Amino acid sequence: MESQKIIKHIVDWLKKYAQQAKVEGYVVGISGGVDSAVVSTLCAMTGLKILLLELPIRQKKDQVSRAKEHIDDLQSRFPNVQAREVDLTPSFEILEHTFGKEGSGPLELAFANSRSRLRMLTLYHYAQVNKLLVCGTGNKVEDFGIGFFTKYGDGGVDVSPIADLYKTEVYLLAKELNLVESVQNAIPTDGLWDQERTDEQQIGASYEELEAIQKEWGKKERSEYSGRMLEVFDIFKRMNSLAQHKINPIPVCDIPENWR
Template sequence: MTKKSTIKVEEVNNQIVDWLKSYAGHSKVNGFVIGISGGIDSAVTSTLCAQTGLQVLCVEMPIHQATSHVTRGREHIEQLKKRFPNVSSVEANLTSVFDTFITTVPNNVDAGKVNLALANTRARLRMTTLYYFASVHGLLVAGTGNKVEDFGVGFYTKYGDGGVDLSPIADLLKSEVFLLGHFLAVPQSILKAAPTDGLFGDDRTDEDQLGASYDELEWAMSQAEIHKSSLDFTGREKVVFEIYTRLNAVNQHKMLPIPVCRIKK
């Protein structure tokens, strides 16, 4: 069921780095700011940005964060700073901000809805923080979403991790991001870790939330271009295809431009 990538990693790496340099030059900015989560996407994105030679600010933004996520993120940042003199880092611990927010909003509604709303709030607080640093230092906020998340199942927070200035890896499948991660010598702890958004303060993985692995979703994404119905599949393939098409449908509001009411003149 897997979809094997055939990208030439060095060529892809060089193409993205050149694109980043060109975009930053036209935008007349000093470089990039990136939120570091301890995951593969932010590790690859920050390493790509570092290769431009422009200023790169890596920001840690823990909110009741799992120790393993913090450890992986810091390992990556320290490695990156040793490799690239243009990389710096800062920590903005948002735990107290998040806790204060919780006390100011009503939470006497459905617990499941509250938990999801608060998970998205974490992402939006981080977006606000990244734009603070971007404004102060004259930087662009670099997004870390990949193709499956951004254009397949919409697995990101609207105006959270989806609120960025540019998306260097959004045309790469998750498997391709991992290939690039190996090429870029991202720490093994990150390459081996199960992908997770870390927004719920527990150990649930992306696969736990989505109901399918990224390899499975990549397969479904490729099949959706050919097949319109899950009736064309059986067994696990049918289940995965239904998961993909359902998520793709309900998250179109994230992927399409904001609707505008056009007034008749």
């Protein structure tokens, strides 16, 4: 992978988009993971105004410390980077109390998604009052493979600079960008649960395994897989099917012209 060419391409793309949109720069939510660290670094390299928001909701200490370490490192290297912590725990706990525990669906998952949507609301508030755009941090497997994101949560963004990069490619960029070691070595997690759940635990497969399936998706039949990769194929197929309402544009009910 030609990392330096990709880095320059994304930085130029971000800068041009912001200038055309007549905004001052970007706001990025910082989780302590590699995706948000890479994206925020690429944004910083544009020279535009960049606001990093750390948005903890009953967050694990290691996630908070990684986020802070990355923010400190970026601010030491880029004078155009500002940062702010907005503790959303009190707001989320009010939502928990307001929503209650009624319903027949998966309550814990609903509240996990509510965390993500609360963060999206916060990012857009700070983006608007600072004349910025919200920069997404989703990668290709999450956004277009298995739909591993929250609709109108972390999926609610203005631009998505790394959505055409696989997770393993994001890690290569992290190394090329010389990000802090704790971020480069971090085990992927969405940080939406009170009890720690890694991405692999939730999905049932690693990003490397999922990428192998996605790269051959539509080209290779299920019967051509065996063993572990057959298991991963079934995981990918199930999640991809369930995520079509996220991946595809919102359906619009067209009204016949002669009825107007």
